[in-house]
Amino acid sequence: MVRERPGTGGATARVPTRDVVLAAVRLFTDHGFEATTMDDVAAAGGVSRRSLFRRFGTKEDILFAEHDELFAEVSRHLETAPGTPLDAVFSAARLVLDGYLRDPEVTVPRYRLVRVHPRLRDREVAMTARYQSAFSRYLAARGGGGAPEERSLAAGAAAAALIAAHNHVLRGWLRDPGQEPARVWERYDAAMAFVRRAVGPMLHADGEAPARERVVVAVYPADLGRDELVRRLAAAVDEAGPRG
Amino acid sequence: MVRERPGTGGATARVPTRDVVLAAVRLFTDHGFEATTMDDVAAAGGVSRRSLFRRFGTKEDILFAEHDELFAEVSRHLETAPGTPLDAVFSAARLVLDGYLRDPEVTVPRYRLVRVHPRLRDREVAMTARYQSAFSRYLAARGGGGAPEERSLAAGAAAAALIAAHNHVLRGWLRDPGQEPARVWERYDAAMAFVRRAVGPMLHADGEAPARERVVVAVYPADLGRDELVRRLAAAVDEAGPRG
DNA sequence: CCCTCGTGTGGCATTTAGTGTCAGAGTAGA
DNA sequence: TCTACTCTGACACTAAATGCCACACGAGGG
Structure with a gap:
């Protein structure tokens, strides 16, 4: 030089x-x-x-600098997210995936490097753990009833399952970044629905009415197309008026 | 010198x-x-x-050398464990906790060091991830029915929840290593029972009832945003499987 | 008994990540 | 214009990590 x-x-x-x-x-x-x-x-x-x-700071930190910013963004989001604690965490996780999809120029080559170098892999895993820890603490602090001991246990397991599902879909995209974002989001929504089913019961160990709820009941022909069905549901939601 | x-x-x-x-x-x-x-x-x-x-190899590896041996032991155990895949994974996790309890001379001071130094913390987290990955792969390979995609998702989430619960109890002991091992095991068994209840249904996603009509029932917080609600409904539709 | 070969170890030199310190350059404000 | 503050670059230094070579010991064959 x-x-x-x-x-x-x-x-x-x-x-x-x-x-x-x-x-x-x-x-x-x-x-x-x-x-x-x-x-x-x-x-x-x-x-x-x-x-x-x-x-x-360090050579590895160069690769993960933007990831740190993303984590900060997610943390801020958590503080002001609406809905139940579980909703807040789910929408926060969505933000993480979006952060990856938005910046493939960095996230994709980084993933390839991470796969090769154990040291970088550890770093990546540590990032994941940071999210998991943040989500877990968030849920434990604001979660439902039950003894504090069981509550933090449930929060930890729920956060872990959520992050695992998130990473499952994320890795699928990282391995093949050419696929349509819409399909990735589709898979992601399905994975989140799966986690929600499993995690929901965990956090409501006993009867604790989580604020006000509303119910949508839709009956529809079995052969109705997916898009049309979703459209009708959205219309029904809008007709029902403002929430809150 | x-x-x-x-x-x-x-x-x-x-x-x-x-x-x-x-x-x-x-x-x-x-x-x-x-x-x-x-x-x-x-x-x-x-x-x-x-x-x-x-x-x-490195300075950090000195601290985790014996942990590597434990991981090898657990891996070997997985290969020859009896019972269902879920049973095998649970008994393997038990082996991990036992490995910690058996060697407090190293594991306890290491935990105190890990809490202080971010670098060591990352290393510890990486070890946890190795277990989680091993358990996840094991479950995905031998797990129950369902589509391969959903099966590996369920395996990942189940392994994550299990590891989280394990670490929850483990940390409780590491923070206060003076307590009776019997009580630790008691808490551990309770935590494992908790996880088993939540994880069991995840791995048996079977019966899909073929009906002429289907019903969506969605319960959601009253203050949930419109977009998020629609997204969830769409996800619920996708999750319900193919129509027709 | 001696020689040889393989394995594990110590010493030394070297590269490079990472840090402390100081000097210089630019900007904002009085 | 002068001054205070901030950011950057250059230099020196510590220590982790690796390559290379020499040496010690045990095992085996002649």
Whole structure:
């Protein structure tokens, strides 16, 4: 690396995080994660080695920087989410999948790197655990009745099942990122419905009426097309007036 | 460190793994994980720095060496366990807890270190993920009927819930290792019974009643957003299987 | 008994991740 | 314009991790 003006300490022009991440992803993919030094990344990203460490901490953190932002976003969402605690957690998980789908340029090559390098895999798993822990604590704090002991146990198991289902669908997409997002969301909704069935009973160990509820009962011909059916249900919901 | 005979490369006397681990745990606990260098560990363990790296790979691996052995033991157990796949996984998980309880000299101080150092925490989480992955694959491969897609989803969620419950009880003991093992096992059995109730139905997603008409019944919080409600209804429709 | 071969170990050199420190450059505000 | 604050780059340094070579020991054959 050739420095034009030794002794020139620039300022103001902040480290372009996104550019650095993309450059790093490219280098890691092309030459391998281990073989790529921080000097290489710094040169490719147009910043100094020192600034690189200041911004990202470690070499692995470069890959997961945007994931950290996503986690922060999800955490914020949890604080202000409407509905029951379970609803909040489900919609938060949806946000995570959306975060992945929105940024395939980083998430897809990262997944391929993660599959190869145990160290990176551990890092990825740790991220997953962070979500799980956050969801678990959220549910335990606001969850239904029952003894505190059983409540936190149920919250932990529910969060774990939810995250597992989420990751199941997510990995399906990461392995084949070419498929239609609509189909991914379809599978995701099905997986979430599955988890909801299993998790629901866990959190209502005893009779605890969770606020006000409404009921939709729809009877329809067995051969009605899926899209048409969904459309009718949506119309019925809208006719029923505002919720709350 | 004073070397008596420079140039003396010993042999034969294999590195006493257990002694080194205990010495390392002590050093990490007394002076901190970061502050303890591999030279320190080597000196305390009575081996050379080079041999230390050969045996354990990294500094963190020293702490988790025995955990790796436990994982190998559990894996072997899975291969030869009697009973249903679910039974096998439950007994395997029991083996894990027993492994912790049997070796408090290492597992307890390690837990305290893990709580403080994010890096070690990630490593611990990765171990948990390895169990979860092994259990999930085991269940998916030998699990009950249903479509392969749903089967692996159910296996993943079940394994996750099981591991979460296991870790819930395990952490309870690690935080207060003085309590009676009998009481720990009591709590563990209760937690496992809880998980079994929730997980059992997940793995037996069978009977689909063929009817001319089908009914959707949705119960939802009154303040749930319109989009989320519609999404759930659509998911419920998809989940109900093909129409016609 | 000696020699040889294989295996495990120690010492040394080297690379590189990661940190502390200081100097310079730019920006905002008085 | 001068000053205070912030961000960046350069340099030095620690320590983890790896490659390489030399040496010690045990086993086996002559």
